[in-house]
Amino acid sequence: MKTQTISWRVDEYPVDALIQEGPATFRVSGRAYSDQRIFELEQERIFQKTWNFVAHESEVAKPGDFKTAHIGTQPVIVTRGQDMALSVLLNRCVHRGAVVCRERSGNTRAFVCPYHAWTYATDGRLTGITGRDDPNGYGPDFVQPQGMQRVARVENYRGFIFACMDPGVVPLEQYLAGGAAQLLERKLQQSPVGKIRLTGRPFVGTYEGNWKFQAENIVDGYHFMYTHKAFVNLQQKYGDSTGDFGVHKGDNAAKMRLLRARGNVLGSRFGHGINQKPAAEFEQLFEGPHSEYYNQLSEKYGRDELEWIAGVGAACIFPNFGLIHNQLRVWRPIGPAMTEVTVYPYALEGVSDEYNAGMLRSHERFYGPAGYGAVDDIEVFALNQQGLSATQNDWLILERGMHNEKPLENGEIEGLPSSETVHRAFWRSWRDLMTAQGRAVQ
Ligand code: FES
Ligand SMILES: [Fe+2]
Known part of the structure; x- marks a missing residue:
């Protein structure tokens, strides 16, 4: 088998050099487990591109049920709407980026951001901005965002709920x-x-x-x-x-x-x-x-x-x-x-x-x-x-x-x-x- 030693400078070799594969060979570089840049690339190319398990349906069985989870390093909220539709939302306030939902799980009609109390419906729509129309609030040209970003794909297989950020998965x-x-x-x-x-x-x-x-x-x-x-x-x-x-x-x-x-x-x-x-x-x-x-x-x-x-x-x-x-x-x-x-x-x-x-x-x-x-x-x-x-x-x-x-x-x-x-x-x-x-x- 090859006994090549890969360079420690990650930018100098392709990712597939981290795996040696031959008819009787299968070896993986320790770098694949320890390098910060590999970790970041995994977020982009693996966690955002594949199906991630986010919930079992018994955790979000009733209208208004929610739980928080992650897709890779990204925090998400899994919610069951009043119409029983499932949503997976990026758990990030459109205002200044705070995590909107801090609980592990629960039941609610709305999510209120802990920072300035912007309010979201369970499907992620932004439904309230505190002090919006105050004189020192937001002017007529303010472009109001839709709400928390929805994860592109959500599917339920036999009760196991998965989500994927890539619509083409x-x-x-x-x-x-x-x-x-x-x-x-x-x-x-x-x-x-x-x-x-x-x-x-x-x-x-x-x-x-x-x-x-x-x-x-x-x-x-x-x-x-x-x-x-x-x-x-x-x-x-x-x-x-x-x-x-x-x-x-x-x-x-x-x-x-x-x-x-x-x-x-x-x-x-x-x-x-x-x-x-x-x-x-x-x-x-x-x-x-x-x-x-x-x-x-x-x-x-x-x-x-x-x-x-x-x-x-x-x-x-x-x-x-x-x-x-x-x-x-x-x-x-x-x-x-x-x-x-x-x-x-x-x-x-x-x-x-x-x-x-x-x-x-x-x-x-x-x-x-x-x-x-x-x-x-x-x-x-x-x-x-x-x-x-x-x-x-x-x-x-x-x-x-x-x-x-x-x-x-x-x-x-x-x-x-x-x-x-x-x-x-x-x-x-x-x-x-x-x-x-x-x-x-x-
Ligand atoms: S960061 Fe959420 S309301 Fe300000
Ligand atoms: Fe074990």
């Missing part, structure tokens, strides 16, 4: 088609009525690392038994001492290891990655404490499909959204080495409170501030970033499973469970978008 359905749509569907099908609802307030945290470490990690099938060794041991101890692993699908260490050798990963041309495994000990589900639930699903979706629905599935929906366990996860780039992650646990509609409670307890065991697993990943993201400061050999190796993955008819690539197929798909899409204008970083 492909339809959301096309963007998600294939493994991503199938994984979303399977997550929904865990509910006998095909619906989820977000529970409570999300958990929000930050880490000192690049956003792409989180995007890669959520579908990384390679790290679990190593990074989360402490959790594996704890789960074993808990299960051994209580005889109960709850509804956590990992079960004991030996079974977790077996589970991780099952299933496949899929990489899509839009950069999405899927990591999925059919249910372990599937037949036993029909004899366990939730047999009624599994029988109900089996009747509805068929036994073969249920084996996947009841299995383990994770998705990285390029660029900012993931699903894993019973949670939605959104990552927000703040700087090259600073990322915010918001975790939304969800409940399944149409199942017993006891089942949902079990899933939530299982979630808490691994994720969140008191969880035993997610903190391991956060620590690794920071270590990843710190390691990149050693720049003499700058290439990260993403070649695992390259020799035994296979292209599918729909254009996706399927790999074995711990294959970095998903990461290569992510980076190919990243490169396509970053070089879309065919010019060097400048």
